[in-house]
Amino acid sequence: MATIYYTDEHEWLSVEGDTATVGITNYAQEQLGDLVFVELPEVGKAVSKGDDTVVVESVKAASDVYAPVDGEITAVNDALSDDPSLVNSSAEAEGWLFKMKLTDTSQLEGLMDKAAYDANVA
């Protein structure tokens, strides 16, 4: 059973064991508007919490998505190469960005649950 966490930087993580699927929140995609390009990281890349990991480009501007915790990229959502708008239509499911293997699961303790995140952006 996956547990969902949220960050101040408007990312969500669905964690099962030591693997997380990461994306941006529905709130974040609404703020960005229509996405036209997503630059994904390379599989195998080691990232530290706060690293620029993904670039999402809307019609207007490019925005960074940061690594929410330390870990190694194990998969990326290739469907976004053909259809970046998946992030707009399904930010918290089909529009996921990457999967990562966590190296320090204790970092999850500082993240928010859905109720806290919703209150944060309300």
Place this chain on the structure above:
Amino acid sequence: MKKTPFHSQHAEAGAKFGPFAGYDMPLFYPLGIMKEHQHTREKAGLFDISHMVHVEVRGPQAAALVSRACPYEAAEQAPGTGKYTFMLNENAGIIDDLIVSRLAEDRFLIVANAACAEKDVAHIRNLASGFDVAVDIIPRAFLALQGPAAESVMQSAGLDVADMAFMTVAEPNSGWFVSRSGYTGEDGFEIGLPPGEGPDFAAKLLADGNVEWIGLGARDSLRLEAGLPLYGQDMDETVLPHEAGLIWAVPKSLRESGDYVGAEALSAALKGEKKRKRIGLKPKEKMPVRGGAKLTDGDGRQIGTITSGGFGPTLGGPMALGRIVTNADENKIFADVRGRGIAMEPAKLPFVPHRYKR
């Protein structure tokens, strides 16, 4: 932050606002930039452009002052027409690009970019001290209606514009100014009116099912697809008209000499070696390349800069305007995006054909 006369209408329409040239302006509405863009190309988009400044030059020497400030023969301009031009500094750098409309024999309207308004007005007033003219800022609500349905919408709103051609102007009511022009490449109109009359007129236009409010986001993607330069990005006071691809706006007779500010410097620059030029570019990948990105040759030497770049919803891909050195090999241009060299290919401008009513 300043608000335009349409601010509460934007808020009611669900606009997301952002600061622009000192104003709180709508960036996009619930439709989103992509659909706003397409709506404008297919039907009619309504843009609040009230942040722009209207300056009227009036008096016996009005034409003479305009011809001193801008590189064209204002005395030969037919009343009822607009002219795309600019004001140059003594080095022929572009102070601002403008449309100057001749409303009557002795009356010209200069519409200036919001961010440049203060320096423009100071420049004109400074030049005006030697001429028998009055220079006044006209407070106005200002709208642009752009797209293939624009004419029929204007007609239903009670403005008889069917006989107006591209770059003609009219004053249909007291304090009103209408031009057939715009910044999207589409047929359309710009309508200036007394601020208090603005909201009612906007409501009248919006009552037509073909019309939607369009924000600054889509305004930018539309103008870039149309290959139209933006002041502050594609030109500034360090850029000369020919370097910005705008020498067509200077009549041939004024390229070698003239009495306008910047004439000597422009003539000298045109006689000398042309150093930089504007180029349309398309990235060979899907990645948008934004303004400010460095352009390099195959060997990593900088040959220019992207001045405007983004994604074209009608084009269906990324597009950019750049300025490069004239001796560059145009088939070997790379844009530096986050440390990667993105191959670029030269593209014909405009990216999407203009549909002005000639």
